[in-house]
Every structure is written in C-alpha cells, then in structure tokens.
Amino acid sequence: MRITAKGLSFRALNQLIRECVQKGAREIEIVEVNGQRYIGAGIDSHVIIVIQGTPGNDLGAFAQSPKIIVYGNAEDGVGNTMDNGEIFIHGNAGDIVGYSMRGGKIYIKGNAGYRVGIHMKEYRDHFPIIVIGGTARDFLGEYMAGGRIIVLGLNGSDEEIVGEYVGTGMHGGKIFVRGKVCEDQLGTGVGIRPMTNEDWAEIKGLLTEYCAVFKTSLTDVLENSYTKIVPTTYRPYEKTYILT
Amino acid sequence: MDIKSGHTAHSKNGGGTILSHTTIPPEFLVQIDPQKCTQCKRCVVECSFGALQFEDKLIAINEKCSACQRCVTFCPQSAIAIIKNPQAFPEHATWTEKIQRDIWKQAETGAILLVGNGTNLPYPTLFDHMLIDACQVTRPSIDPLREPMELRTYIGKKPPKLQIKVEGPKQNGGFKLETPISPNIKLDAPIMFAAMSYGAVSLEVHKALASAAKNLGTLMNSGEGGLHKDLYPYGDNIIVQVASGRFGVHKEYLETAAGIEIKIGQGAKPGIGGHLPGEKVTAEIAETRMIPVGTDALSPAPHHDIYSIEDLSQLVYALKETTNYKKPVFVKIAAVHDVAAIASGIARAGADAIVIDGFRGGTGAAPQAIRDHLGIPIEVAIAAVDDRLRGEGIRSEVSLIASGGIRCSADVAKAIALGADAVAIGTAALIAMGCRVCGRCYTGLCPWGITTQKPELRWRLNVEQAAKRVTNLVRAWSRELEEILGALGMNSIESLKGNRERLRGFSLDHITLEVLGIKPIGK
Numbered sequence: 001m002r003i004t005a006k007g008l009s010f011r012a013l014n015q016l017i018r019e020c021v022q023k024g025a026r027e028i029e030i031v032e033v034n035g036q037r038y039i040g041a042g043i044d045s046h047v048i049i050v051i052q053g054t055p056g057n058d059l060g061a062f063a064q065s066p067k068i069i070v071y072g073n074a075e076d077g078v079g080n081t082m083d084n085g086e087i088f089i090h091g092n093a094g095d096i097v098g099y100s101m102r103g104g105k106i107y108i109k110g111n112a113g114y115r116v117g118i119h120m121k122e123y124r125d126h127f128p129i130i131v132i133g134g135t136a137r138d139f140l141g142e143y144m145a146g147g148r149i150i151v152l153g154l155n156g157s158d159e160e161i162v163g164e165y166v167g168t169g170m171h172g173g174k175i176f177v178r179g180k181v182c183e184d185q186l187g188t189g190v191g192i193r194p195m196t197n198e199d200w201a202e203i204k205g206l207l208t209e210y211c212a213v214f215k216t217s218l219t220d221v222l223e224n225s226y227t228k229i230v231p232t233t234y235r236p237y238e239k240t241y242i243l244t
Numbered sequence: 245m246d247i248k249s250g251h252t253a254h255s256k257n258g259g260g261t262i263l264s265h266t267t268i269p270p271e272f273l274v275q276i277d278p279q280k281c282t283q284c285k286r287c288v289v290e291c292s293f294g295a296l297q298f299e300d301k302l303i304a305i306n307e308k309c310s311a312c313q314r315c316v317t318f319c320p321q322s323a324i325a326i327i328k329n330p331q332a333f334p335e336h337a338t339w340t341e342k343i344q345r346d347i348w349k350q351a352e353t354g355a356i357l358l359v360g361n362g363t364n365l366p367y368p369t370l371f372d373h374m375l376i377d378a379c380q381v382t383r384p385s386i387d388p389l390r391e392p393m394e395l396r397t398y399i400g401k402k403p404p405k406l407q408i409k410v411e412g413p414k415q416n417g418g419f420k421l422e423t424p425i426s427p428n429i430k431l432d433a434p435i436m437f438a439a440m441s442y443g444a445v446s447l448e449v450h451k452a453l454a455s456a457a458k459n460l461g462t463l464m465n466s467g468e469g470g471l472h473k474d475l476y477p478y479g480d481n482i483i484v485q486v487a488s489g490r491f492g493v494h495k496e497y498l499e500t501a502a503g504i505e506i507k508i509g510q511g512a513k514p515g516i517g518g519h520l521p522g523e524k525v526t527a528e529i530a531e532t533r534m535i536p537v538g539t540d541a542l543s544p545a546p547h548h549d550i551y552s553i554e555d556l557s558q559l560v561y562a563l564k565e566t567t568n569y570k571k572p573v574f575v576k577i578a579a580v581h582d583v584a585a586i587a588s589g590i591a592r593a594g595a596d597a598i599v600i601d602g603f604r605g606g607t608g609a610a611p612q613a614i615r616d617h618l619g620i621p622i623e624v625a626i627a628a629v630d631d632r633l634r635g636e637g638i639r640s641e642v643s644l645i646a647s648g649g650i651r652c653s654a655d656v657a658k659a660i661a662l663g664a665d666a667v668a669i670g671t672a673a674l675i676a677m678g679c680r681v682c683g684r685c686y687t688g689l690c691p692w693g694i695t696t697q698k699p700e701l702r703w704r705l706n707v708e709q710a711a712k713r714v715t716n717l718v719r720a721w722s723r724e725l726e727e728i729l730g731a732l733g734m735n736s737i738e739s740l741k742g743n744r745e746r747l748r749g750f751s752l753d754h755i756t757l758e759v760l761g762i763k764p765i766g767k
Contacts, residue, residue, distance in 0.1 A: 010565075011565075037558065037561070037562075037565075038565040041566045042495050042498075044495055061566065062493070062494070062562065062563075077549050081490045099490075100489070115548055118548050119488075119548070121536075126534070142548075143542055143544055145535060145539060145542075146535075169542065171539060171542070237519060237542070240356055241358040241609075241686075
C-alpha cells in the first residue's frame with residue numbers, strides 16, 4: 001500500500017497507517033514525509049514501513065514489531081521505548097536514538113546526536129542493538145543497562161567518533177567503537193577493556209547484517225581496532241546513601 | 245565500642261577514642277517486662293530489623309529499633325513497651341538531638357541520608373487552618389441518610405460546550421451529541437490511590453489496592469515499576485505510569501490500563517529521580533520491570549525526551565497515538581513554586597488530567613534533605629493551579645487530582661473546595677493495611693509486609709483483609725463526605741469543587757489567605 005503524506009497532520013497520517021495495518025498490509029510505502037511525528041508508534045504487526053522523506057520525532061516509539069526503513073534523515077527519539085522491531089535509517093538521526101529501547105535493532109547509516117541509547121536495557125530474549133555508521137555525540141549509552149551499541153565512524157569526518165561522558169551511569173551492556181576512545185571521554189563508572197575473541201565474533205555477527213543493509217564492505221568495517229567500553233560496576237550508586 | 249562489654253576501643257594511631265555509630269545513643273528503648281515475658285521468642289521472629297534477639301535469653305538491640313510496633317502488637321503476654329530514649333541531651337533549640345544524630349551519621353559515612361514516608365518536620369498543615377461552612381436556618385441542610393448524594397466524579401477533558409442535534413421527535417430520544425467527547429474515567433468517589441511502585445511496595449500491596457479500587461469503583465496506580473501480570477485483570481481500575489526509566493512500559497501495559505500517567509515528579513522528592521537497589525530486584529520484580537535480576541533500577545531525574553512543555557506534549561501524543569486516543573493521559577508533577585505556570589503548560593500540552601503531589605507526599609526512599617525542604621504544600625498548589633487555569637479559561641481542559649498528605653475526609657473536602665476534582669491517597673491507605681509510619685521503607689525489611697520483597701515478610705500482609713480495610717477506609721470517608729455535603733446544603737461533590745466561598749481561614753496571614761483565595765473566619 002502507498003500513502004502520500006504531503007499535507008497530512010501526524011494524526012491523519014498515523015490513522016491511515018493504522019487502517020492499513022488493520023487491513024493486513026504487509027508493506028506500506030509512505031512518500032513525501034515531512035516531519036510527521038510518531039510514525040509506526042505502537043505498531044504490533046510485522047509490517048514493513050518504507051518512508052521516503054524525513055519522518056518527525058518519536059519514529060517507531062513503543063513499537064512492538066514493525067520494520068521501518070527510512071530513505072532520508074530521521075529526527076529525535078527514534079525507537080523511543082521500543083519493545084522490538086527494526087529501524088533502518090539511510091541518513092542521519094537526531095538525539096536520544098533508542099531511549100529506553102528494550103529490544104530490536106536500530107541501524108543508522110550516518111551520524112547520530114546526543115544521548116544515543118540512553119537507558120537502553122535488555123530483558124530475557126529482548127536484546128537491543130544500535131549500530132551507527134558515522135559518529136555519535138556526548139552521553140552515548142548514558143544509564144545503559146543492557147544491549148549493544150556500535151559506533152563505526154565511517155563518514156571520514158574530523159570530529160571524534162564518540163563525544164564526551166560516554167556511558168555515564170552505565171550499568172549493563174557493551175559499547176564498541178571502531179577506533180580509539182580516550183579515557184577522558186568516558187563518564188564515571190565505565191572503563192575500556194581489551195577486545196576478546198568472543199567480542200570479535202559478536203561484532204562480526206552484528207555487523208554482517210548492518211553491512212548488508214547499507215551495502216557496505218564488512219571486511220573494510222572490521223579492518224580496524226575497536227574500543228570496548230563496559231561498566232566497571234553494576235551498582236554505580238551503591239555507596240551514595242546511608243540509612244537513617 | 246563493643247556493645248556487650250561497653251568498652252570503647254582506643255586507636256593505635258593518633259590517640260584518642262574511636263567514634264562510631266554504636267556510640268550514638270539509641271532513639272528508642274525496647275522494654276521487656278520480665279514478670280510477663282515467657283521467653284517465647286515470638287518478638288524475635290516478628291522483628292525484621294533484628295532489634296530483638298535470643299542468646300540464652302531475650303535481649304534488645306535498641307539501636308536497631310524503629311518503634312514499628314510489630315513486637316508490641318504480637319507479644320502474646322503484652323510484655324513489651326517501646327519508649328523514646330529518655331536520655332537527656334543538653335537542651336538546644338538550634339543543635340537539636342535530631343540534627344546531632346544526622347551529623348553523626350554523615351560524619352561516619354560521608355553519604356546522603358535516606359528516609360522513607362513523607363516529611364516528619366513540624367511544618368504547619370494548612371488543612372488544619374481551614375474551616376468548612378455549614379447551613380443554619382436561612383439555608384436548608386440535606387440529610388444524606390435520606391436523600392441521594394452524588395460523589396461520582398469523571399476524570400478527563402470536559403468540552404466547554406455541547407452541541408446537540410435534534411433528530412426526529414424529542415419523546416423518542418431523538419437527540420444526537422455532536423461534540424466529540426474525550427475519554428473520561430468514572431470514579432464512584434473522588435478518592436483514588438496514589439502511585440506506589442511494585443518494588444517499593446510488595447505485590448500483596450498492589451493486589452490489595454487493585455482489589456479495593458475495583459470494590460470502590462476507583463483507581464489504583466501502578467507507580468513506575470510496571471504492572472505484574474496478576475494485576476492485568478484489574479486494568480479498568482488501574483492507571484499505569486510512564487516514568488523516566490520506562491520500566492515495564494510496553495504496548496499491552498498501556499492498553500490494559502484505564503489511563504496512562506506520565507510521572508514527572510513526586511512530592512517527596514521533587515526534581516530528583518528514583519533508584520531501586522539491585523538487591524530488591526527479585527525475579528518477579530525483574531520480570532515486571534522488564535530488566536535483568538539484581539541490577540539497579542535507576543530512574544533518571546528528568547525524562548531525557550522532555551526538556552520543555554513542547555517535549556511533554558510530544559510524549560503525551562506519543563502515548564495517545566500508541567493507544568489510538570482511547571486512554572486519558574495524566575501528568576504527575578510535584579508541587580513546586582511555579583506549579584501554576586507548569587500546570588497551565590501541561591493543560592496546553594494536551595494532557596487530560598494533572599496530578600499534583602504536595603511536599604508532604606510519601607516515598608519508599610528519598611534523600612532527607614530533599615524530602616524535608618523542597619516543594620510547597622498541596623493546599624496552596626491546588627488553589628494556585630485552579631486560579632491559573634480558570635483565569636486562562638482552560639480549567640475544563642483538564643481534571644486536577646491532588647495528593648501529598650491527605651489524611652481524612654475533611655482534607656478531601658477542603659482539597660476539592662480549593663479546586664481539585666479528586667484526591668489520591670498513599671500513606672493513608674498503607675496505614676489502613678498496618679503501616680505504623682516508622683519510616684524504614686527503604687530497608688526492604690518492612691515488618692508489616694508492605695515495603696518489602698522478602699517472602700517471609702510479604703506473607704504477613706493478608707491481601708483480602710488489606711483490601712477490605714482500605715475499602716472500609718474509603719467508604720467511611722465517602723460517608724463523611726456525604727455528611728459534609730449535606731451540612732453544606734449540597735447533594736453533589738461537583739457543587740463543592742472550587743467553591744472556596746464555603747471555606748474560611750483560621751489563624752492564617754493575609755498573604756496565605758490571598759493565595760488560598762479564601763476569607764478569614766468571621767468574614
């Protein structure tokens with residue numbers, strides 16, 4: 001099914017999407033998207049939503065299972081509190097990508113903004129994964145409680161691959177950065193640890209699909225050193241309080 | 245210091261004596277009457293804090309006593325009395341015993357003082373400085389025992405006007421409502437249960453509150469720790485919370501509930517987040533919060549997708565889109581200095597109800613410095629918000645729910661007369677279940693089975709009886725509300741809402757009277 005989003009409010013557009021899903025659509029193509037928010041919010045079918053244009057904030061918020069493909073840039077809050085599903089962005093994304101996401105995948109071809117993966121967490125068979133092709137800004141993986149974030153720095157930009165305060169308050173999961181990260185870029189409670197064979201096997205597995213989606217050479221992507229950032233404690237605030 | 249021998253250790257380095265928490269005189273003394281005590285050890289079993297122990301004979305470790313009354317209540321011989329330690333401190337109005345105790349604890353640990361329950365500082369309670377009017381001679385009162393009284397309250401947006409189209413003959417009911425009506429939740433009484441998360445309280449407390457809410461035709465609130473599967477059948481009587489940690493938030497959770505509440509703040513700890521320590525994250529709690537077992541559950545202070553009213557609006561509509569506009573969305577904030585302006589923003593952000601939690605509100609755990617010194621009382625917050633929303637002509641856009649220190653039916657009546665649509669009670673409901681307000685909620689050792697996850701303590705709370713007692717409490721308050729309405733010559737709680745003409749201030753200064761929008765007694 002095909003929807004032309006031009007001139008539609010977010011409410012009208014999302015209503016059309018819900019109607020298509022209710023009718024059992026397997027794939028919905030939405031063209032001329034221009035800033036409409038909440039596309040794919042709370043969708044619990046395995047529908048494929050292809051977006052041409054720039055979707056607005058909270059793309060795929062609370063999503064349960066759709067596959068959302070964006071041919072363009074995305075704004076803030078991609079995959080906000082998403083439970084499962086896939087979001088592939090053939091462009092850049094804004095701040096708080098994957099805020100509190102619990103499962104599913106977000107692949108971004110370009111760069112992402114601040115606080116990517118904040119409070120993402122894993123749960124049973126739910127395991128959230130964010131892969132960013134370009135760079136990510138400050139507070140990457142803040143309060144992260146599970147899952148994986150990989151930042152590749154493939155866009156050839158001069159800026160640091162990741163910003164400062166990486167992993168502040170992080171207490172679960174792992175962050176892999178293709179390239180060097182300095183200790184002073186890290187938040188408190190996290191540390192850099194050597195890559196193990198298991199880590200290499202894991203990122204190879206995760207990057208195989210990413211590279212296939214964006215038609216990037218896996219060999220080239222793997223050809224570099226990676227920095228692994230993990231929490232040094234699972235109880236970052238253990239000694240902050242005393243009982244009166 | 246060695247407790248048994250009473251000797252103080254001497255330091256090897258630097259000389260002098262070593263101070264430690266054991267050198268602080270205990271706050272309470274456990275007195276056991278040797279004439280009555282049969283050494284049955286029941287108190288040892290009951291005291292989850294370990295203040296009563298048995299080593300050849302019964303001994304009291306006074307330092308551990310919280311005066312929770314569990315041992316006193318269950319001693320078969322009535323042999324136990326808890327008394328405040330009469331040990332005299334030098335009298336000092338500035339450096340009080342409490343201040344000194346706090347300094348000692350912090351000097352030893354360098355840590356933040358953690359407390360439970362609402363503030364225990366003796367700030368004046370404005371509810372106790374307001375009196376309600378009554379009818380005499382010139383206006384008839386109503387006898388609620390003989391005449392119908394309406395406590396029913398609807399929570400949600402009310403349209404400013406209704407458009408009705410006449411279709412066919414009137415006698416055949418030929419009317420059609422043309423104004424779209426936003427989802428509203430019907431409460432049989434304007435008393436809801438305040439948000440208390442599963443994790444802060446036991447599953448038994450959640451079950452008791454859900455059951456009571458169903459009996460009463462009102463709402464309980466999941467708090468921010470998700471909703472246990474056993475509570476899903478009570479969904480029509482539950483508000484589910486979405487807080488900064490987004491614990492347990494998924495589509496089914498949102499759709500099961502009668503409404504959704506975005507938690508921005510809490511009266512006991514405005515502006516700060518929450519923190520459920522890993523040892524409380526049991527398998528069941530982990531499943532409900534949808535996190536791994538044993539990890540700290542951190543709720544950051546802000547929602548990281550909300551930095552403005554526009555951002556709040558974005559989350560309000562993200563939730564409405566996710567639930568197809570079928571659920572009212574509440575926004576809960578702590579009562580702070582500029583609460584009126586914030587409430588106006590919340591109404592304009594598209595929320596269906598605003599929950600305001602006054603600074604006396606309870607908590608499972610909060611830093612003492614925050615609990616005791618941040619925020620404003622709920623009484624002035626209600627008045628300020630109601631004034632502001634009326635002044636801007638948007639009062640009907642939102643319902644106003646007040647919480648934080650609502651102790652009795654008169655408080656409910658006064659809160660509603662000041663401008664609230666309904667109130668929410670937390671601590672009062674817990675007291676009905678057995679809580680003795682000892683304030684040790686954060687230890688996870690609640691001897692009454694309320695704020696604990698330990699199976700042997702949870703077992704102590706009988707869900708059915710707790711539900712019954714909470715139901716009784718709200719029924720009793722409802723009857724008293726009907727009596728108050730009758731005395732006011734009203735037959736509907738709606739007539740009392742925002743009716744400040746029927747309140748008078750007693751011993752309140754000019755400014756407070758002005759903020760509350762009430763006249764002084766005698767005027």
